Amino acid sequence: MNDELRAPIAFIIMGILLATVGFTQSWSVSLSVINLCIISSIMAIGVNLQWGYGGLFNAGVMGFTALGGLTAVLVSHDPIYEAWDKAGVGIVISAIIFVLSITALLFVFRNIENKQIRNTLIILIIVFGLIGINNFYGPSIDIIESINPAKTGFLGGLGLPIIFSWLIAAVVAGLIAWVIGKITLRLRSDYLAIATLGISEIVIAVVKHEDWLSRGVKNVSGLDRPVPYEIELQQSEWFLNLVERLNFSKLEAMQSLSSRQDLLNDLVIDSSGIFVKLCYAGLFFSVLLLIFYLSQLALNSPWGRMLRAIRDNEEAASAMGKNIFAQHLQIFIIGSAIIGIAGAMLTTLDGQFTPGSYRPLRFTFIIWLMVIIGGSGNNLGSIFGGFFIWFIWIEAEPLSIGFMNMLAGGLEYENPLRMHLLGSAAHLRLFIMGLLLLLALRFMPRGVIPEKIQKK
Amino acid sequence: MENFEFINAMVLLANFVIVPALSYGSQLALATLSLTIIYGVLRFSNFAQADWMSFGTMATILFTWLFQSAGISAGILPTALLALPFAIIVTALFCLLIDRSVYSFYRKQKSQPIVLMIVSVGVMFILQAVVRFIIGPNDRKFFDGEKYIVHALDFKNYFGLAEGLTIKSTQLITVIVALVAMISLFYFLQKTKLGKSMRAYSNNEDLALLSGINPEKIVIVTWIISSILITTAGVLYGLDKSFKPFTYFNLLLPMFAAAIVGGIGSPIGAVIGGYVIAFSEITLTYAYKKFFVYLLPESLEPSGLMQVLSTDYKFAISFIILVIVLIVRPTGIVRGKII
Numbered sequence A: 001m002n003d004e005l006r007a008p009i010a011f012i013i014m015g016i017l018l019a020t021v022g023f024t025q026s027w028s029v030s031l032s033v034i035n036l037c038i039i040s041s042i043m044a045i046g047v048n049l050q051w052g053y054g055g056l057f058n059a060g061v062m063g064f065t066a067l068g069g070l071t072a073v074l075v076s077h078d079p080i081y082e083a084w085d086k087a088g089v090g091i092v093i094s095a096i097i098f099v100l101s102i103t104a105l106l107f108v109f110r111n112i113e114n115k116q117i118r119n120t121l122i123i124l125i126i127v128f129g130l131i132g133i134n135n136f137y138g139p140s141i142d143i144i145e146s147i148n149p150a151k152t153g154f155l156g157g158l159g160l161p162i163i164f165s166w167l168i169a170a171v172v173a174g175l176i177a178w179v180i181g182k183i184t185l186r187l188r189s190d191y192l193a194i195a196t197l198g199i200s201e202i203v204i205a206v207v208k209h210e211d212w213l214s215r216g217v218k219n220v221s222g223l224d225r226p227v228p229y230e231i232e233l234q235q236s237e238w239f240l241n242l243v244e245r246l247n248f249s250k251l252e253a254m255q256s257l258s259s260r261q262d263l264l265n266d267l268v269i270d271s272s273g274i275f276v277k278l279c280y281a282g283l284f285f286s287v288l289l290l291i292f293y294l295s296q297l298a299l300n301s302p303w304g305r306m307l308r309a310i311r312d313n314e315e316a317a318s319a320m321g322k323n324i325f326a327q328h329l330q331i332f333i334i335g336s337a338i339i340g341i342a343g344a345m346l347t348t349l350d351g352q353f354t355p356g357s358y359r360p361l362r363f364t365f366i367i368w369l370m371v372i373i374g375g376s377g378n379n380l381g382s383i384f385g386g387f388f389i390w391f392i393w394i395e396a397e398p399l400s401i402g403f404m405n406m407l408a409g410g411l412e413y414e415n416p417l418r419m420h421l422l423g424s425a426a427h428l429r430l431f432i433m434g435l436l437l438l439l440a441l442r443f444m445p446r447g448v449i450p451e452k453i454q455k456k
Numbered sequence B: 001m002e003n004f005e006f007i008n009a010m011v012l013l014a015n016f017v018i019v020p021a022l023s024y025g026s027q028l029a030l031a032t033l034s035l036t037i038i039y040g041v042l043r044f045s046n047f048a049q050a051d052w053m054s055f056g057t058m059a060t061i062l063f064t065w066l067f068q069s070a071g072i073s074a075g076i077l078p079t080a081l082l083a084l085p086f087a088i089i090v091t092a093l094f095c096l097l098i099d100r101s102v103y104s105f106y107r108k109q110k111s112q113p114i115v116l117m118i119v120s121v122g123v124m125f126i127l128q129a130v131v132r133f134i135i136g137p138n139d140r141k142f143f144d145g146e147k148y149i150v151h152a153l154d155f156k157n158y159f160g161l162a163e164g165l166t167i168k169s170t171q172l173i174t175v176i177v178a179l180v181a182m183i184s185l186f187y188f189l190q191k192t193k194l195g196k197s198m199r200a201y202s203n204n205e206d207l208a209l210l211s212g213i214n215p216e217k218i219v220i221v222t223w224i225i226s227s228i229l230i231t232t233a234g235v236l237y238g239l240d241k242s243f244k245p246f247t248y249f250n251l252l253l254p255m256f257a258a259a260i261v262g263g264i265g266s267p268i269g270a271v272i273g274g275y276v277i278a279f280s281e282i283t284l285t286y287a288y289k290k291f292f293v294y295l296l297p298e299s300l301e302p303s304g305l306m307q308v309l310s311t312d313y314k315f316a317i318s319f320i321i322l323v324i325v326l327i328v329r330p331t332g333i334v335r336g337k338i339i
Helices: A003-024 A027-053 A061-076 A081-111 A115-146 A163-184 A189-209 A230-235 A237-246 A248-252 A257-299 A302-312 A314-319 A324-350 A360-374 A379-407 A416-423 A425-443 B002-042 B049-069 B080-109 B113-135 B152-159 B169-191 B193-203 B205-210 B215-240 B245-249 B252-262 B267-285 B289-295 B311-328
Strands: B148-150
Touching (some): A003 A379, A027 A061, A027 A257, A027 A302, A027 A379, A061 A163, A061 A189, A061 A324, A163 A324, A163 B311, A230 A237, A257 A302, A257 A324, A302 A314, A314 A324, A360 A379, A360 B113, B002 B169, B002 B252, B049 B215, B049 B245, B080 B215, B113 B245, B148 B169, B169 B193, B169 B215, B193 B205, B252 B267, B252 B311
16 A cells, blocks of 8 residues: 555544444544543554664553552642641652662762772662651651541642643653653663563552652542533633534424423533543643654754664664764653653543552553554554553453454353453453464554655 | 561561562573573673573463463473473474574674674564464463462461461462572583583683684584573563463563673672662662661651662663663672673
8 A cells, every 4th residue: 555645544544433322432532542542542652662762662651650640639639738747848858868779879980999987888879868768758758648547648739720730740750751761761672671661560559659749549530620610611601602503403402391391401411521532532642742743843953864874784874973872861861751651641631640540551551562663763654553442441341252252142141151252352362462463563563554664 | 565566567578579479580590591501602782682582481371371271280380391392392492493493594604793693683573473463362271270378368367467478379489490500500500511512612612613613513502492491581571470472572671681781691690780780779679668677766757769760761761770880890799701
């Protein structure tokens, strides 16, 4: 097939699929899928920058997503003044000790040549740092976690509008990426994968177990929204008028006044949900467009050409005087920052932060699938991958149940084999994902919308 | 009396730190060996290795159930040990099937290691689906036979100490089986012709091909050895604790950490790495309060738990060690990369 035609055809098919869900299930479901598709696409662009343009394997997408989510909480939740009053000092002091010890460690590591002195100093710093932190940290978190534990029990956040967190999430994720990149990017490519896999597990462990920071597995819910609430919409005049005008003919067809009022009420409730989702979709879509536009701009610039040159032939690029490590670090930070934004958006959409829900399959490897199937090295491909794979991931479950029902069709209702088949239907989607990845790698290694090779 | 305090402290340490770390370390060492052998010969980081472990263990559990229903048992030993050889055969066959249908294509294309790594992610998905489909995602215990070799209560009564020492039979089995497996692996690699040709292939592929080594044979042997090691590791881990696919998947990070810490591609390094990671995980998360209460005079008794890190961060430790090794000595303890 002509490469030029692939992108439009792919997106038309995607549109048809989403519209089918709209018509057969409901538009509300279709819009929820679309919202998550957009977020997935943004994550996929982040991974694509790292892999498709930089050739870096980041297996820690989940960690950066969770960091974004945590940032959303810390930016938008109201501060818990009582906790700050009683234990804020302790937390701040332990943070200062932590930073000081790390700086001291780095200083010693870099500047002291004598091995014996260096090692003694390092051990001393670690021991005193730990003792110092333990003295302040333990008691403070006990106090914080005891303040109204059922509702808060953590330090709270800054109380800013949640939409700011999208930007701050980029900064936070970028900073963490800088630290990881510094350590691992000089080494072989596999080490980056393993190190990022590890760091993402640590991030999850921290948000799960540091209750004073994130409430841990008790979750933070009821985060504020950048869009109106359904209940407000249902009570506002303009929205009622809008619904009435849009469904004029439907309402006219009703005979009695009371049945007309009932229909209007139902319509208002339905449409308020759809309206909220549309608002989210609009917001997310503008972010997606902005990120897409900016990354296209960057990647078509001399900087982008240099990145591709490094990816395709490191030695040659290095011989031309390009600093490979610095470029890798840059692209790693940018990609991770984008994933962080997507993480914050996801938490905003959910309205809650649930550390227990971060699983590597769902947040790391699925995103990888999106990039590879969409077409690594092509941002449009990543967007398509994000939509397509997320759609499959969501729709695979009902489809697998249907498939299992068909398979078990001849069996009686209570048959253990039938029960087992239906019970395991959910796992079939893992199989579908794996199969898709393997098939794509084998028969379509360049993806659905391949990278454009520019010849000049 | 003074002496008893010291002995009590040591027994406490042995009971909660040394014995568990020794058995976990042996399990980890076996698993890491299989990872490192794949890395050394086939030259890619296999992300599916933890799920091969699940698969092998699942096969063992199925055979165990079969044997139990047929009334076959191993007496005081767990039935799973009887089932293990059969499970290894099944796992190795499935490994070879996957290799034929998936990996061999990329080998012929001389794809980059990173492509093979992504392929292994696909295999990981499939294996997870297969394991969850057949046996389900839940926790399963498949241990039977005699549970304890030394029981804490008997130990206390016999020696008249305040602290007891428990040695579970699975812990002894683990250490023995792991030792046997390691010794036979090293014997195979160092002394047999096939092992030597494997090492040669790992060291320099082109040179090995020139000297008439059949690469396909090496690949098959590698997968078989990997299946033996990973299934054994998985079964020992499952006997000691329990089998749950998600827990097994989480062992991937300690496995990688152990492989890199020891020196990736080096079998001795894998064994050392496995024990290093296991001992650090357990020593750093153990609360030493009671230990110090025995050792120190009353006036110096510690107030806190004396725990370096909370147990919630167990696997963070393997990662921290990994980072330290990457910074200080990226090649690992034993300079790796060849078998």
